[in-house]
Amino acid sequence: MARTAEKVRDLVAEDPEMRDAITSLLDHEDETVEWRDVNESLTSGQWGRLIEKGVLTEAGDGFRLDDPDAVRDGLTGDNEAAYEGGSDVELPDDEESSWTTYDKLAGVLSLVMMTGYYYHPIRGTVGPAIDLLLGPLNALLPFFVVVMVLAVCTGFWTSIIQANLMDFDKMSVYQERMQDIQERQKAAKERGDEEALDRIQKEQMEAMGDQLGMFKMQFRPMVWIMLLTIPVFLWMYWKLGQIDQGVELILPLIGHTHLKDTIGGFIPAWIVWYFLCSMGFSQIVRKGLGIQTTPT
Structure with a gap:
């Protein structure tokens, strides 16, 4: 979850307009979407970046958000403390x-x-x-x-x-x-x-x-x-x-x-x-x- 939220924060930091694009996808969080379904809300470049980062994952004939809750955390900053705390990978004893x-x-x-x-x-x-x-x-x-x-x-x-x-x-x-x-x-x-x-x-x-x-x-x-x-x-x-x-x-x-x-x-x-x-x-x-x- 933390990794997905971190990816969302990185994408928004690179392109502030990505926030609105991702928010529009949250309206379809329970659905499988294709590019033509959301092309009025985000550009093809933004669509490609979301797939490249793994925020959007393949599901049948379309795509869907990998972890909607983590995406929300990334947009709202609720998980910022975990991000600043460093890696979420737990090391062995x-x-x-x-x-x-x-x-x-x-x-x-x-x-x-x-x-x-x-x-x-x-x-x-x-x-x-x-x-x-x-x-x-x-x-x-x-x-x-x-x-x-x-x-x-x-x-x-x-x-x-x-x-x-x-x-x-x-x-x-x-x-x-x-x-x-x-x-x-x-x-x-x-x-x-x-x-x-x-x-x-x-x-x-x-x-x-x-x-x-x-x-x-x-x-x-x-x-x-x-x-x-x-x-x-x-x-x-x-x-x-x-x-x-x-x-x-x-x-x-x-x-x-x-x-x-x-x-x-x-x-x-x-x-x-x-x-x-x-x-x-x-x-x-x-x-x-x-x-x-x-x-x-």
């Missing part, structure tokens, strides 16, 4: 997105294992431990096939973790609020309302702090993904130290290359192969299981 003790522990363990990329003793400990699980698979299949299998597995559990730990409804609320602020800021600039611009800019600064809540929601599943993925990477890194340079594969746009070769002078070929497999199979898994990984 930050406490609901707080990390649990297990989340924090997973984050610490992930950071510790991440140092294994540079600190050999950690890699030398994690690699043999994971080899107890993956060694039999590596004995049956060529290493580049093992990398592909691991890419499929990591892509699968990444999708599952994101679907279960990330609240996309809350993410949508944060994005909706920022969009609401931007729309009101644009409308205030168009009508030259400096006072409203100052209020909206203050609200925008406050909203920047709310982005921390969205960041926490985004990063929470990442620590669990890293906790499962980093050991796999450390094992592959460790295992490559024991594999002959002669292991060869063909990469798209690259052609024949060896797993230990670098592409572009700095990216190991096995990592490129892993990400190609992971991205491709992750999309298949998400489509197949109907897993949502972005806000609606």
Whole structure:
């Protein structure tokens, strides 16, 4: 309701004659109207703006006011306090997105294992431990096939973790609020309302702090993904130290290359192969299981 009233106020601020045009439409609030029914009360341009803003919505063969009560509020200013108060989008409670003790522990363990990329003793400990699980698979299949299998597995559990730990409804609320602020800021600039611009800019600064809540929601599943993925990477890194340079594969746009070769002078070929497999199979898994990984 508040959004419709706000749209009406913006339209009247842009074109004062719009007040009479909208008032005339209120006489038909319970009816479906077409342009020819009201062309004596408003111009075609005003009719188009009302449709563009969503004040008039399609209903069968004609149009009708989306929310007559909100339209009246917009014309009379009864809802002005709500308008000046800022966005009507209710933000989720930050406490609901707080990390649990297990989340924090997973984050610490992930950071510790991440140092294994540079600190050999950690890699030398994690690699043999994971080899107890993956060694039999590596004995049956060529290493580049093992990398592909691991890419499929990591892509699968990444999708599952994101679907279960990330609240996309809350993410949508944060994005909706920022969009609401931007729309009101644009409308205030168009009508030259400096006072409203100052209020909206203050609200925008406050909203920047709310982005921390969205960041926490985004990063929470990442620590669990890293906790499962980093050991796999450390094992592959460790295992490559024991594999002959002669292991060869063909990469798209690259052609024949060896797993230990670098592409572009700095990216190991096995990592490129892993990400190609992971991205491709992750999309298949998400489509197949109907897993949502972005806000609606």
